Amino acid sequence: MVGGRVRLGIMSVPSTSARPVVANSVxxxxxxxxxxxxxxxxxxxxxLGAVVKEWDAATVRWALMYPDAYEVGLPNQGVQILYEVLNELPDALAERTYAVWPDLERLMRAHGVPQFTVDAHRPVGDFDLFGVSFATELGYTNLLTAIDLAGIPLLAADRTDADPVVVAGGHAAFNPEPIADFVDAAVLGDGEEAVLEITGIVREWKVEGCPGGRDELLLRLARTESVYVPRFYDVDYLPDGRIQRVVPNRADVPFRVHKRTTMDLDAWPYPKKPLVPLAETVHERYAVEIFRGCTRGCRFCQAGMITRPVRERSITTVGQMVQQGLEFSGFHEVGLLSLSSADHSEIGDMCSGLAEQYQGTNVSLSLPSTRVDAFNIELAQELSRNGRRTGLTFAPEGGSERIRKVINKMVSKEDLIRTVVTAYTNGWRQVKLYFMCGLPTETDADVLEIADMAHEVIRAGRAATGSKDIRCTVSIGGFVPKPHTPFQWAAMQRPEVIDHRLKLLKQAINADRSLGRAIGYRYHDGEPSLVEGLLSRGDRRIGAVIRRVWENGGRFDGWSEHFSYQRWVEAAAEVLPGFGVDLDWYTIRERDELEVLPWDHLDSGLDKDWLWQDWQDALGEYEQDDCRWTPCFDCGVCPAMDTEIQIGPTGRKLLPLTPVNGLKLSAGAQQ
Amino acid sequence: MPVAFSQGFTPHPKISYASAAPTGVASEAEYLEIGLREPVDPEQLRLALDTALSPGLDVLDAVVADGASLPDRIEASRWRIELPQVDPDVLVRAVTVFAAADEVLVERMTKQGRRTFDARTAVISIDVDVVSPTPSGDSAVPCAILELVVRQVTPSVRPDDVLSGLRVVAGLEPPVAPKVIRLAQGTLTAQGVIVDPLDADRDGATIGGR
Known part of the structure; x- marks a missing residue:
């Protein structure tokens, strides 16, 4: 008999019998x-992968949150890494909490059930630290729900020694000013070492008997110069509403707070024990970051700017992590993540090595491939050896050559068409093209060129394959200017302008009916982007808007079915005139060189003069090359942060795995 | 676990569940079948799965599948329904009316929309348990307990459908959410006894053991 079937009997017991319930469980x-x-x-x-530790055995206890629903939050790499790093400490524990949907929120309020962790169902208010990771500003209203449900005072100023210290992290924490009223601290940059340092400070303070209470603890955190404590800084405004200055209000805190950079990713091979979700989630795969940082220099990309320099994980560490991660979790998909994965110095060997190792095992590999480059197709073919073909996405981002020079996305129309046609001739029937609308200096004509490009892609694809059975999807996202990028000074476009351009584009795509039929069109309205822009470049005065929106029922703003533009516009109109500013002032106003920006005292390593020069280069349509292959262009990060580019090639190869048959018992799957 | 995969463009692991309990219902008797690429020791497999699954989801037994398919061996389920704050005498009266009816039409939302079907015919037995102590252990609050044996039919008649039936025929409205437990499922003997569907695959001795 080859294989065969096995039948199992399973019991899922009610809480009245066997499920272990800890003392402070809700x-x-x-x-x-x-x-x-x-x-x-x-x-x-x-x-699988979840950890429940004994409460009394831990000195420092973290509740970690991704402020969105479980299905989005569970796969988040940042939270999984910190969860594992913290739980490896013998005297610390970390549990996870996610945003609860409004149906459960209502019931929790009615029955007095507080915000809880999913691991041991402990009240978030019982923990020492409440760490919240923000990938996007649209999670701010969910932060307020969680703080409030936890029974923690909404305003940091009203909290006592009994309340957790609320710490914000993630990319949005590079400008935490809009949530400065609600968080006690913010951490900029990589979290691995930051959480260990914070844990150390809290441990010491608790062992000493909590001298000086909450204020002393926050002061000790601030003195690290890498933890920002908003209450220790005062913001003064000019009569016209702009910021005059942001200065410390006590002698012993630093003028600027610096981001953290974890060097040598091989020394931090997390996640080792990835969480395997019980409910369906947006990504169900073992994800390994193959490098961190990006110096391609796309001017709209905050992630690329604030995570410099590039630090590669070596091919051998990646191979080892994939092997152990799959063995532990049983996932059948591996995602090789980074900001531009095909740029890894050994990506070719990595992909062919992994494809070889997992040939015939139903493990599929995926690469978020965003560069428009024929090399990507070679890689994608390597990865689809197992027969499973993942979708191909290319991101030219801008429709015209001119706008691509403005945003520094160096790809020609000819390159794009050649690349997509290569994909079609290699058997792909469908490719996705990603663009942005609302970019600085953009005109209707720039956006309409997207239609030309899509038409030519289909025309050339049909000619090359001799088949009408090819398609492309044009997907459009709204541009949002972000802090610490050359576009931080740029004016946004009004939603009406964006929506009008999207409508024109749709007409242009369908102007040729034969080509138009082969082109899918997806886009987002301009309204959510404008609110994201308000929050991303907001200052402390925006906190009152967030609070008003939340009080009026704002939740899950990243979900179109929950987002209400009207609610944000009304809250801004109620709150902002009191400060002499308005929604337009924050969004469609271009800033000038000397304006003090709300995040100027937060140091991403980027030199503000360089950012301004790059902004001028953008307006002059002048491109900037990548410092991995051309000389340093002095963005400022490496000298300011005392870091350096860490790239291969190492010259090492992945060795074929010894085939493993039969059952594997994962040790310590549950603790 | 050397799980087998389906053929085709997007291969899926071969796992099939027979008559899974509804969401929010506890169970002491769920069954599933897994296709494997190679033979494994059933007890080793049981242990491996039990280790990986969540606390409270316990894999009790594994046997090599043979003969009739698993769905063919699931003819009926036995359920226990705890009804906190319901007076047992009130429940007895409602059950008497229900049992005496030939047909009790109830409604439920399904994926195809609202459906009306009979919740009476599939019920083989319905009894109020008067002897066992309250499982929740809170003696100050009255709690009525219902035991049901329900035949596997299409559309399936679930414990909440029987509760709907009791509301329809006797106006029974439990003040708090009932706690439902599936106690057993399997083949049904002429005497109305439910037989473990894995029994037929066991060579005399139990491999797993409770």
Missing amino acids: WPRLEPLLPQVTKPIQYVGGE
């Missing part, structure tokens, strides 16, 4: 509510 009160809400499984916890 589970007995939460469980009766769960049959009344959608997808209750997301609140149950107990995933």
Whole structure:
């Protein structure tokens, strides 16, 4: 007999019998509510990879949150890494919490159930630290829900020694000013070492008997010069509403707070024990970051600017992490993540090595390939050896050659068409092209060129393959200017302008009916982008707008079915005139060189003069090359942060795996 | 686990569940079948899966699948429904009316929309348990307990459908959410006893053991 079937009997026991319930668990009160809400499984916890440690054995306790629903939050790499790093410490524990949907929020309020962790269902208010990771500013209203449900005072100023220290992290924390009223601290940059340092400071302070209370603890954190404590800084405004200055209000805190950079990613091979979700989530795969940072220099890209320099993980460490991650989790998909994965110095060997190792095993590999480059197709072919063909996405970002020079996305129309046609001739029937609308200096004509490009792609694809069975999808996102980028000074376009351009583009695509039929068109309205822009470049005065929106029911602003533009416009109109500013002032106003920006005292390493020069280069349509292959262009990060580019090639190869048959018992799957 | 995959463009692991309990219902008897690429020791497999699954999801037994398919061996389920704050006498009266009816039409939202079907015929037995102590252990609050044996039919008649039936025929409205547990499922003997569907695959001795 080859294989065969096996039958199993399973028991899922009710809480009244065997499930272990810890002393401070809210589970007995939460469980009766769960049959009344959608997808209750997301609140149950107990995933493979989850850790429940003894409360009393830990000195420092973290509740970690990704402020979105479980299905989005669970796969988040940042939270998974910090969760594992912290739980490896013998005297610390970390548990996870996610945003609860409004149906459960209502029931929790009615029954007095506080915000809880999914691991041991402990109240978030019981922890020493409440760390929240923001990938986007649209999670701010969910932060307020979680703080409020946890029973923690909404305003940091009203909190006592009994409340957790609320710490913000993630990319949005590079300008935490809009949530300065609600968080006690913010950490800029890589979290691995930062959480260990913060844990050390909290541990010492607690062991000493908490001298000086909360104020002393926050002061000790601020003195590291890498933890920003908003309450220790005062913001003064000019009569016209602009910021005059941001200065410390006590002698012993630094004028500027610097980002953290984790060097040598091989020394931090996390996640080792990835979480395997119980409910369906947006990504179900083992994800390994193959490098961090990007110096391609796309001027709209905050991630590329604030994560410099490039630090590669070596091919051998990646191979080892994939092997152990798959063995532990049982996932059948591996994602090789980074900001531009095909740029890894050994990506070719990495892809062919992994494809070889997992040939015939139903493990599929995926590469978020965003560069428009024929090399990407070679890689994609390597990765689809197992027969599974993942989608191909290319991101020219701008429709015209001119706008691509403005944003520094160096790709010609000819390159793009050649690349896509190569994909079609290699068997792909469908490619996705990603663009942005609302970019600085953009005109209707720039956007309409997207239609020309899509038409030519289909025309050339049909000619090359002799088949009408090829398609492309044009996907358009709204441009949002972000802090610490050359576009931080740029004016946004009004949503009406964006929506009008999107409508013109749709007409242009369908102007040729034969070509138009082969082109899919997806876009986002201009309105959510404008609100994201308000929040991303906001200052402390925006906190009152966020609060008003939240009080009026604002939740899950990243979800179109929950987002209400009207609610934001009304809250801004109620709150901002009191400060002599308005929504337009924050969004469609271009800033000048000397204006003090709300995040100027937060140091991403980028030299503000260089950013301004790059902004001028953008307006002059002048391109900037990548410092990995051309001389340093003095963005300022390496000298300011005492870091350096870490790239290969190492010259090492992945060795074929010894085939493993039969059962593997993962040791310590549950603790 | 050397799980087998389906053929085709997007291969899926071969796992099939038979008559899974509804969301929010506890169970002491769920069954599934897994296709494997190679033979493995059932007890080793049981242990491996039990280790990987969440606390409270316990894999009790594994046998090599043979003969009739698993769905063919699931003819009926036994359920226990705890109804906190319901007077047992009130429940007894409602059950008597229900049992005496030939047909009790109830409604439920399904994926195809609202459906009306009979919740009575599939019920083989319905009894109020008067002897066992309250499983929740809270003696101050009255709690009525219902035991049901329900035949596997299409559309399936679930415990909440029987509760809907009790509301329809006797106006029974539990003040708090009932706690439902599936106690057993399997083949049904002429005497109304439910037989473990894995029994037929066991060579005399139990491999897993409770």
